[in-house]
Amino acid sequence: MKRTTLLSLQIAVGILLLIVWHLLTTVKFGAKPILDPFFFSRPLDVLARVWKDFYAGTIWRHLGITLLETVLAFITGAIGGIVFGFVFARGEIVAAVFDPYIKAANALPRVVLAPIFMLWFGLGIWSKVALGFTLVFFIVFFNVYQGVREVSPTILANARMLGMNERQLLRHVYWPAALTWMFSSLHTSVGFALVGAVVGEYLGSSAGLGYKIHEAESVFDVTGVFAGMVILAVFVIIIDTIVTAIENRLLIWRPQAQSTTAQG
Amino acid sequence: MGESAQAASAAVALRGVSIAFLLPKGGTYPAVAATDLVVAPGEFVAIVGPTGCGKSTLLNVAAGLIQPSTGTTSIFGRPLAGLNAEAGFLFQQDALMPWKTALDNVAVALEPRGVPRKEALERARQWLDRVGLSVFVDRYPHMLSGGQKKRVALAQILIRDPRILLMDEPFGPLDAQTRQIMGNLLLDLWAQDKKAVLFVTHDLEEAIALADRVVVMSAGPAATIVGDTAIDLGRPRDIAEIRTEPRFHAIHKQIWATLRGEVQKAYAQGEGRRA
Structure with missing residues (x-):
């Protein structure tokens, strides 16, 4: 399918949904519309609210805080995941000893940690960064672990026969292999960094998109909730587009990367 | 004296090398029985044998990638410890x-x-x-x-x-024409400074066309060398053209007489294992 055709179809689906929403909340059957605007709001009201938020400039501070939390959670989580992924992949004994604890920690629903992080790190950005960290860390950790463990034995044997020492193997073989796996999970981990930030804000903070949504919700301002979600959705799409661009640039050597650019 | 002098000057000398693998269920599988193999400096030696006979395993021992169960490996007269730093290894994959x-x-x-x-x-x-x-x-x-x-x-x-080239069915995955082109390229490059070459292949024609000496390994388990034939064809050679020479056919016939039995044995074992 051509890019323009695809894009217009994608936009058509969005407009259709908006029209359905609009009709259900405005066209009256008897005294009231089918969906009560008090609970469902109206698309035009939501758009007007989004416009107002941006026009008044109040939203930028919240967006900035959420973005900062997301970026910090991603960076710390990724660094931690890479370091521990490497150590565990290269040390059989360490991996075996810690295995049940890693699994237990990863199985724990992270939301239950949010109140504890708030006690430890306060209501500012750091409790949200910590929550995002616990989500990102495990994704990157498992991917790097697997990436290092599954380096082709032939490539490894070849590099050894070329005379590479441990440091050179790390740099030319293990590191690129681990990075590949990390980047293949980049969309997921960036997404989870954002989830951590927003959920953290939602549960207790004084700024950020999650806070905005929670604030609107607590006064039954459904339009405010939808406006927050629209802004969040657009924000996610922009971040995802940037991640895709970074990925295509960094994984240029991969066969898949080539086919992606061919399509675009 | 004669033999030790030969061993001291040899590029690769495997003495009484045997290799056994541990089986997952316990016990060991004797892949290669006590085997001697010597490659002189500048000599191009090809190893042929049926699939799974352990010819690649022997090459891995010469590279230092696998430790033999018994026997010694020496490289230019020095016992091999760890990886073979004198060797370049061309993998099949x-x-x-x-x-x-x-x-x-x-x-x-x-x-x-x-x-x-x-x-x-x-x-x-x-x-x-x-x-x-x-x-x-x-x-x-x-x-x-x-x-x-x-x-x-x-x-x-x-x-x-490197002073030694170890090649493990390097052209195996390639099509026939590309194999010939790569074979000629290899011979051209080799002729320039005559490194010692140990070349593993399952293709007897390729072995004869390339090598100075063709070594035949028996079917496993406990494979060992059952044939060793000097290839008295002139150089420089063209891989494609040399196959039409009568002398090539005579050598091929002679080595195939040994190899055929081993291939049949390996095939029969394979069938037996499947049944």
């Missing part, structure tokens, strides 16, 4: 780093030697030129054909100027 371009794959081979990066890149360019890939220096391995990848791998090994 893709061994190039997929995240590096052809040029970087070749240049990185000089890094363990401490060659400055700029000089390494310069020499890598020259080597890619010598293997006929000067146009493809910036390509990643997945953008190269099977034969082109082998050329890069060959450059990667030869840039280090």
Whole structure:
């Protein structure tokens, strides 16, 4: 399918949904519309609210805080995941000893940690960064672990026969292999960094998109909730587009990367 | 005296090397029984044998990638400890780093030697030129054909100027024409400075066309060398043309007489295992 055709179809689906929403909340059957605007709001009201938020400039501070939390959670989580992924992949004994604890920690629903992080790190950005960290860390950790463990034995044997020492193997073989796996999970981990930030804000903070949504919700301002979600959705799409661009640039050597650019 | 002098000067000398693998269910599988194999400096030796006879295993011992269960390996008279630093190893499977371009794959081979990066890149360019890939220096391995990848791998090994080349069915995955072209390229490069070569293949014609000496291994388990034939064909050779010479056919017939029995034995065992 051509890019323009695809894009217009994608936009058509969005407009259709908006029209359905609009009709259900405005066209009256008897005294009231089918969906009560008090609970469902109206698309035009939501758009007007989004416009107002941006026009008044109040939203930028919240967006900035959420973005900062997301970026910090991603960076710390990724660094931690890479370091521990490497150590565990290269040390059989360490991996075996810690295995049940890693699994237990990863199985724990992270939301239950949010109140504890708030006690430890306060209501500012750091409790949200910590929550995002616990989500990102495990994704990157498992991917790097697997990436290092599954380096082709032939490539490894070849590099050894070329005379590479441990440091050179790390740099030319293990590191690129681990990075590949990390980047293949980049969309997921960036997404989870954002989830951590927003959920953290939602549960207790004084700024950020999650806070905005929670604030609107607590006064039954459904339009405010939808406006927050629209802004969040657009924000996610922009971040995802940037991640895709970074990925295509960094994984240029991969066969898949080539086919992606061919399509675009 | 005579034998020890020969061993001291040999590029590769395997003495009484046997290899047994531990089985997952316990016990051991004797892959290779006590085997002697000597490759003189500048000699091109090919090992042929039925599939799974342990010829690659023997090559891995010479490379230091596998420790033999018994026996000794010496390289230019010195006992081998760890990996064989004198050898370049050409693998059957893709061994190039997929995240590096052809040029970087070749240049990185000089890094363990401490060659400055700029000089390494310069020499890598020259080597890619010598293997006929000067146009493809910036390509990643997945953008190269099977034969082109082998050329890069060959450059990667030869840039280090090893005194021994160990080759494990290097041209196995290639089509017939590409194999001949690669064989001729290998002979051209080898003729320039005559490294000692140990070349494993299942293709007897390829072995005869390339080598000075063809060694036949028996079917496993406990495989060992059952034939050793000097190839008295002149050099330089053309892989494609030499196959039409009567002397080539005579040698082929002679070695095949030994090899055929082993291939049948291996095949019968394979059938038996499947039944």
